[in-house]
Amino acid sequence: MSVKILGVVGSPRKRSNSEVLVKEALEGSKLIPDTETELVLLCDKKIGFCKGCYEICQHGKVKKPCPNQDDMEELLTKLLEADGYIFGSPTYMGGVPGLMRAFMDRTVPIYYKLRGRVAGIIAVGDAQFGSQELVAQSIRTFCMSHQIISQEWPVCAVAAWPGEISKDKRVLQMAKEMGQNVAKLTAKLYQ
Numbered sequence: 001m002s003v004k005i006l007g008v009v010g011s012p013r014k015r016s017n018s019e020v021l022v023k024e025a026l027e028g029s030k031l032i033p034d035t036e037t038e039l040v041l042l043c044d045k046k047i048g049f050c051k052g053c054y055e056i057c058q059h060g061k062v063k064k065p066c067p068n069q070d071d072m073e074e075l076l077t078k079l080l081e082a083d084g085y086i087f088g089s090p091t092y093m094g095g096v097p098g099l100m101r102a103f104m105d106r107t108v109p110i111y112y113k114l115r116g117r118v119a120g121i122i123a124v125g126d127a128q129f130g131s132q133e134l135v136a137q138s139i140r141t142f143c144m145s146h147q148i149i150s151q152e153w154p155v156c157a158v159a160a161w162p163g164e165i166s167k168d169k170r171v172l173q174m175a176k177e178m179g180q181n182v183a184k185l186t187a188k189l190y191q
């Protein structure tokens with residue numbers, strides 16, 4: 001049986017550092033036999049803010065369709081179909097950018113349905129100690145909300161310009177190893 005690892009890139013820009021590192025992590029995942037991977041760039045998707053209706057989808061019980069007519073339905077299906085994840089995000093003003101926040105909030109209709117899946121986390125900022133750890137913590141708390149296991153230390157990277165992180169061989173290797181470990185644990189749990 002094969003396992004599927006889904007990479008989700010939360011950067012609002014193209015050729016992002018988060019994308020470079022999530023792709024590298026997925027390369028690591030592919031080193032584990034029978035692992036399929038898929039990459040999703042949130043910047044290519046239309047994602048509205050959760051309106052907090054609460055009556056519509058409370059604790060994973062979807063009563064009425066979400067009033068947002070956008071790409072989130074497709075993304076929820078991808079999350080449900082995957083066995084493990086690599087989440088990568090830039091740091092914006094000490095936290096995740098609005099796009100990543102909107103994505104995480106809008107997963108509430110599948111609350112309790114991702115239990116036991118595995119995640120690796122990547123955070124990028126342009127400054128050393130630029131709050132990448134808060135971004136990683138925010139994504140880890142999102143994982144905890146869904147009871148997704150995130151057993152690895154996050155990969156926290158420093159780069160400013162699009163794709164600049166490609167020069168940092170050390171952090172590329174860290175991302176690759178993390179992706180490999182995520183796939184290894186996912187395979188153990190699901191096979």
Ligand SMILES: Cc1cc2nc3c(=O)[nH]c(=O)nc-3n(C[C@H](O)[C@H](O)[C@H](O)COP(=O)(O)O)c2cc1C
Pocket residue numbers: 011012013015016017018019089090091092093094095124125126127128129130131132159160161162163
């Ligand atoms: C609006 C905005 C806010 C930012 N705030 C921070 C910050 O708080 N800390 C930091 O280290 N870098 C900050 N940055 C820099 C980005 O995190 C950095 O450019 C990073 O490489 C972006 O990752 P990406 O290429 O994956 O989008 C900010 C950039 C923007 C555009």
